[in-house]
Amino acid sequence: MSSVDVTTRAQPEPDGVAAILARYAAIVDDFQSLLAISQSPLPVCFWHNPLKCDAAALPTALASQAIALEPLPWQSRAWRSLHWPSPGKTVPFAAGWYYVQEEIAMAAVTALAPQPGESILDMCAAPGGKTAQIALQNPTGTVIANELHAARMSSLTATINRLGLTQVITTQADGRSLALANSSFDRVLVDAPCSGEGNLRRRRRQRPWQPDHGLRMAAAQQKLLSRALDLVKPGGTVVYSTCTFAPEENEAVLDAVMGDRAGVVPFSIPGLRYQPGLTQWQGQTYRADLAHAQRYFPHFNNTGGFFVARLQRTSAPALTTGENESSAAAKPMTPIAASALEESPLRQLSDRFGFPPATFAAYDCWATGKRRWWLRDRTSQLPAGLAPQTLGLSFATQTNLGLKPSTAFLQRFGTLAQRNVVDLPDWQTVEQFLRGGSQPLPADVEPGYVHVRFQAFELGCGYYRGGDLESQIPKILRRELTET
Numbered sequence: 001m002s003s004v005d006v007t008t009r010a011q012p013e014p015d016g017v018a019a020i021l022a023r024y025a026a027i028v029d030d031f032q033s034l035l036a037i038s039q040s041p042l043p044v045c046f047w048h049n050p051l052k053c054d055a056a057a058l059p060t061a062l063a064s065q066a067i068a069l070e071p072l073p074w075q076s077r078a079w080r081s082l083h084w085p086s087p088g089k090t091v092p093f094a095a096g097w098y099y100v101q102e103e104i105a106m107a108a109v110t111a112l113a114p115q116p117g118e119s120i121l122d123m124c125a126a127p128g129g130k131t132a133q134i135a136l137q138n139p140t141g142t143v144i145a146n147e148l149h150a151a152r153m154s155s156l157t158a159t160i161n162r163l164g165l166t167q168v169i170t171t172q173a174d175g176r177s178l179a180l181a182n183s184s185f186d187r188v189l190v191d192a193p194c195s196g197e198g199n200l201r202r203r204r205r206q207r208p209w210q211p212d213h214g215l216r217m218a219a220a221q222q223k224l225l226s227r228a229l230d231l232v233k234p235g236g237t238v239v240y241s242t243c244t245f246a247p248e249e250n251e252a253v254l255d256a257v258m259g260d261r262a263g264v265v266p267f268s269i270p271g272l273r274y275q276p277g278l279t280q281w282q283g284q285t286y287r288a289d290l291a292h293a294q295r296y297f298p299h300f301n302n303t304g305g306f307f308v309a310r311l312q313r314t315s316a317p318a319l320t321t322g323e324n325e326s327s328a329a330a331k332p333m334t335p336i337a338a339s340a341l342e343e344s345p346l347r348q349l350s351d352r353f354g355f356p357p358a359t360f361a362a363y364d365c366w367a368t369g370k371r372r373w374w375l376r377d378r379t380s381q382l383p384a385g386l387a388p389q390t391l392g393l394s395f396a397t398q399t400n401l402g403l404k405p406s407t408a409f410l411q412r413f414g415t416l417a418q419r420n421v422v423d424l425p426d427w428q429t430v431e432q433f434l435r436g437g438s439q440p441l442p443a444d445v446e447p448g449y450v451h452v453r454f455q456a457f458e459l460g461c462g463y464y465r466g467g468d469l470e471s472q473i474p475k476i477l478r479r480e481l482t483e484t
Helices: 014-027 031-037 057-065 103-112 129-137 150-163 211-231 251-257 288-292 345-353 407-416 427-434
Strands: 044-048 078-081 098-100 119-122 142-147 168-172 185-191 232-242 262-265 294-296 306-313 333-337 363-368 372-377 388-391 393-399 402-405 421-423 438-440 448-454 457-465 468-471
Touching (some): 103 129, 103 232, 119 129, 129 168, 129 185, 372 388, 393 407, 402 448, 427 457
Antiparallel strands (some): 294 306
């Protein structure tokens, strides 16, 4: 739920900020500092994608824009900028070199601490920033990214494709009754929908916490957390996080749900200042281990507001099942092993682009119907009962002009392409290509679909014929650039 557009927006009026935060004056130190920083713009933060470039190359590539960057003291390969109005209008962004995410939201996956080879569920995944963090830390495991709302699925799949993630399986379902076997995941992230008070610094409009709305949110949060506790294995980890200050949606939810099924356990994020979770609020007393949760107020680290609790599952019996699940219907998907290249579009594209024979030995190719193909890391397992929307990386589509490789596929593997590659000569041709346009361009390639590159940037799919290059960049990646 929590990675967001962090470009500068109009801020709430000072009186409005004071009204929103007034109910928390008694539980936060230095309330005046909280008020002051909540009326200031939020820094832009982003992290490096190791699948696309070396960590040292990213700040170097951004230096041409004269953007002042500083590394985050608590998160490796991540930076912040106090003024960067258009972080999504660069060639490195289009090529998937980085992901823009509110800084404090990164704390949820840090607390989750994914390990290679694990099975991990992101229960409320869109737009996919935390899913991507999990996948990059779990390169040989399974990552299930679930999202309830159909309108948000496009942002989730766009993140997976732009970053080149091959082990993420997405599903559209209600996490409160997710139809998966209990005790089937090593870790579960519940980044729950909430009233969003912690987003005060980047929202155009925000109002004080409303009991009716907040308690409705809390009821849904309790059901999500309860299902998560039963989906995780005994001894496994559940992280519950929100971007709100309200104890009714944080400590009260945990206190109401955990019982003997889990305990809140300590975790450490060196360099990140926090306040312990509450054990009392407005006459209510909560369980003592909630003090191990971490509250992040904006003035602590110059961020938004956030709440994170790390839970360890006990061996107590499950309380929920997914029997009433009403997920989207599963699409028909036919697996074709990458080793059987003669039966797979991998053979066609390997021949066209000259990929080395062993490039796809670790992957399986899956078909959706008769036209669309997906590339999935073989270590990623499809759980029984799951109704998948996507399986790994968008790979290719059968068109009237032949087999069209996806931009996501070419961006991920384009560095290995040895044939039918078009190298763009300058920024002007790059901008035209990323706008989705056509342009005359001499190139020593065969007519048909080609891979387009500019310097160190793998840009994706084009179509070449008669001396003209026609961009095949998907609409979600088309953009004006800030480079000139």
